[in-house]
Amino acid sequence: MVSDAHDFIRLDRVEKVFQVRRKTGFLRRERHEVRAVDSISFAVARGEMVGYIGPNGAGKSTTIKMLTGILTPSGGRLRVAGIDPSRERTRLARRIGVVFGQRTTLWWDLPLIDSYRLMHRMYRIPDARYRENLDRCVQLLDLGDLLEVPVRQLSLGQRMRGDIAAALLHDPEVLYLDEPTIGLDVISKARVREFLRDLNAERGTTVLLTTHDLQDIEQVCRRVMVIDHGRLMYDGPLASLHEVGESERTLVVDLERELPPIEAAPARVVRVEGPRQWLAFPASESAAPLVARIAAAYPLVDLSVREPDIEAVIAKMYAERTERSGQVNEEGGVGRGGQATEAVS
Numbered sequence: 153m154v155s156d157a158h159d160f161i162r163l164d165r166v167e168k169v170f171q172v173r174r175k176t177g178f179l180r181r182e183r184h185e186v187r188a189v190d191s192i193s194f195a196v197a198r199g200e201m202v203g204y205i206g207p208n209g210a211g212k213s214t215t216i217k218m219l220t221g222i223l224t225p226s227g228g229r230l231r232v233a234g235i236d237p238s239r240e241r242t243r244l245a246r247r248i249g250v251v252f253g254q255r256t257t258l259w260w261d262l263p264l265i266d267s268y269r270l271m272h273r274m275y276r277i278p279d280a281r282y283r284e285n286l287d288r289c290v291q292l293l294d295l296g297d298l299l300e301v302p303v304r305q306l307s308l309g310q311r312m313r314g315d316i317a318a319a320l321l322h323d324p325e326v327l328y329l330d331e332p333t334i335g336l337d338v339i340s341k342a343r344v345r346e347f348l349r350d351l352n353a354e355r356g357t358t359v360l361l362t363t364h365d366l367q368d369i370e371q372v373c374r375r376v377m378v379i380d381h382g383r384l385m386y387d388g389p390l391a392s393l394h395e396v397g398e399s400e401r402t403l404v405v406d407l408e409r410e411l412p413p414i415e416a417a418p419a420r421v422v423r424v425e426g427p428r429q430w431l432a433f434p435a436s437e438s439a440a441p442l443v444a445r446i447a448a449a450y451p452l453v454d455l456s457v458r459e460p461d462i463e464a465v466i467a468k469m470y471a472e473r474t475e476r477s478g479q480v481n482e483e484g485g486v487g488r489g490g491q492a493t494e495a496v497s
């Protein structure tokens with residue numbers, strides 16, 4: 153079956169239920185079900201870059217594992233490039249690349265280049281294409297000096313770049329990234345994000361990215377989906393998510409001396425400690441004009457912007473929706489364009 157460009161990845165009411173045994177007494181075990189993914193539907197077009205976010209245990213990794221064919225859905229229908237991943241995992245493997253931030257697909261004791269040579273053979277990548285892709289990744293991910301270094305000696309950021317290159321040697325049409333910037337320093341994060349943007353612009357690679365870092369989404373994806381308790385809560389642009397979640401960023405301002413609270417609406421001072429002040433402002437607004445106004449009116453020494461964390465955005469989304477609806481509504485569909493998608497249960 154050939155997939156439509158508009159639903160290159162398509163999930164229709166996909167579910168994953170795990171049967172687990174829980175210890176309830178000295179010798180007693182009780183079976184119960186964990187509904188890790190609960191009737192999720194969405195489509196991703198070819199060439200889209202989509203963020204897939206949610207708190208710990210929300211069901212993100214389970215979704216990615218079903219999309220790669222590692223796990224079989226308990227219900228619903230799932231297709232990637234027209235392929236049913238769990239039935240045709242090997243055929244799909246040639247068309248997808250996967251990077252798990254917390255695990256490596258590289259051979260720990262071998263120099264980086266040896267892992268790539270093994271993948272060249274495993275995926276039967278034509279020689280010319282392998283060399284072209286390797287050269288490109290080495291250049292863009294700055295791997296030149298690292299190719300002869302055993303993987304266990306690489307820093308986390310270097311290893312992550314090595315893993316991203318490994319996932320791309322066979323020219324996949326889709327790249328799944330599970331927490332690709334976890335534990336990386338600011339410079340390494342920026343490098344990974346820039347590489348993903350370039351990859352998408354040049355090759356049209358479809359990217360599905362799970363992360364706890366909203367800056368990953370802000371800088372890489374136009375669209376974000378929020379999952380919580382296995383259910384799709386939101387599907388739309390990040391800016392609208394901030395509006396739905398009424399989330400706020402924090403500007404931390406160091407002044408030359410102690411001063412009365414800074415006046416810079418719509419930002420408001422939420423904390424003062426000596427010459428340091430914390431100002432909250434809507435996350436959907438740009439920080440630049442606010443910073444310029446404060447810099448012009450106050451004796452600044454330093455400032456930084458703190459992003460809201462995903463848990464806080466989702467908690468606010470819950471609170472706001474429960475308050476607005478007054479009651480819990482079990483129905484609700486998957487909406488694009490900044491829609492909260494279903495009620496809180």
Ligand SMILES: Nc1ncnc2c1ncn2[C@@H]1O[C@H](COP(=O)(O)OP(=O)(O)OP(=O)(O)O)[C@@H](O)[C@H]1O
Nearest residue numbers: 170172186188206207208209210211212213214215
């Ligand atoms: N193999 C498994 N057996 C039983 N339960 C599982 C299994 N894998 C995941 N779960 C459960 O399913 C739920 C979703 O887990 P999942 O790993 O998909 O979440 P996640 O959103 O990726 O979380 P995190 O951000 O912490 O990685 C959790 O309650 C988890 O404990």
